[in-house]
Amino acid sequence: MMSAPSSARLFVKAGKFMPPEGGSPGDPHEWLRRARSNLARSSQGQVTPDVLFEDACFDAQQAVEKALKALLVSRGVQVPRTHAIGELITMLADLGFDIPADVQEASALTDYAVAARYPGPSEPVLIEDYERAVAIAMAVVSWASGIITAPFEP
Secondary structure: OOOOOOHHHHOEEOOEEOOOOOOOOOOHHHHHHHHHHHHHHHHOOOOOOOOOHHHHHHHHHHHHHHHHHHHHHHOOOOOOOOOOHHHHHHHHHHOOOOOOHHHHHHHHHHHHHOHHHOOOOOOOOOHHHHHHHHHHHHHHHHHHHHHOOOOOOO
16 A cells, blocks of 8 residues: 655755745734635535534634634744634734624634544534634634734735
């Protein structure tokens, strides 16, 4: 059986390492682009019976996480390696951001980052949970997008 190539091998060109295309991790617009992609996937819902609400909620959580990290990047803050939405919101508040109530609710999505993605003891995600997760993600991505409007200049 042949193994899949690593991402490092996929981007070797002429003997030099080439990073994958898709923007700079220091560009808040790139973080928002990724957040919107996750939001679009989560918004599609259960398009077939094989799609689990748990996975759609994971995409909603990722949309929130990336939108909040976009705001941190926009202020020159190094992006922390965390899925904890509450921690990101606290960091933004410490930077002087006025956090709207619907954005503060996003902390509830943290559990979808890991626990709900894998088989195990977590509660099944109901359609009401899914709809709430997507609504929160839409609010957060919209809020972050409204703040990050100017083109990125490194």
